[in-house]
Amino acid sequence: MVLFNKFVEIGRVVYIFKGKDEGKLAVITNVVDGNKVLVDGPSTGVQRSVRNFKDLHLTKYVVNIRVGQRTGGVQKAFDAANVIGQWNESSWAKKIAQKKVRAGLTDYQRFKVLRLKQLRNRLIANEAGKLRKAAKKAN
Numbered sequence: 854m855v856l857f858n859k860f861v862e863i864g865r866v867v868y869i870f871k872g873k874d875e876g877k878l879a880v881i882t883n884v885v886d887g888n889k890v891l892v893d894g895p896s897t898g899v900q901r902s903v904r905n906f907k908d909l910h911l912t913k914y915v916v917n918i919r920v921g922q923r924t925g926g927v928q929k930a931f932d933a934a935n936v937i938g939q940w941n942e943s944s945w946a947k948k949i950a951q952k953k954v955r956a957g958l959t960d961y962q963r964f965k966v967l968r969l970k971q972l973r974n975r976l977i978a979n980e981a982g983k984l985r986k987a988a989k990k991a992n
Contacts, residue, residue, distance in 0.1 A: 858913075859912070859913060861881065861906070863882065866912045867909040867912060870908065870910055871907070871908040877899050878897045880918065891921075893927045896928050896932060914940070
């Protein structure tokens with residue numbers, strides 16, 4: 854039984870969630886030690902730098918590059934693998950985008966969302982009640 858399916862490896866695409874490049878994708882180009890990696894993300898605007906594992910999330914995407922690949926080679930491999938397109942289609946990226954939209958709502962917009970959710974839940978509860986009544990009559 855395999856416990857993990859995402860490993861720290863050369864070419865693994867990571868999501869940076871802390872620091873100045875927060876919210877961007879980068880590629881692991883080399884492992885410095887047990888706590889740090891060298892990342893590069895020329896297609897997303899991340900400059901080549903050493904990052905701590907605690908600031909990164911591993912994604913399921915892997916790019917075919919060599920150890921210590923230069924920035925131009927990383928960019929070619931990143932673009933050839935269409936990582937950004939795949940990332941934008943993922944549920945993870947969609948959740949992040951949804952959180953940004955929700956964070957930008959005004960009080961009134963949040964109130965409208967609340968009322969719409971209440972209306973939806975009331976409709977669902979009414980239909981479920983009708984189904985329960987029909988099931989009781991059938992028995």
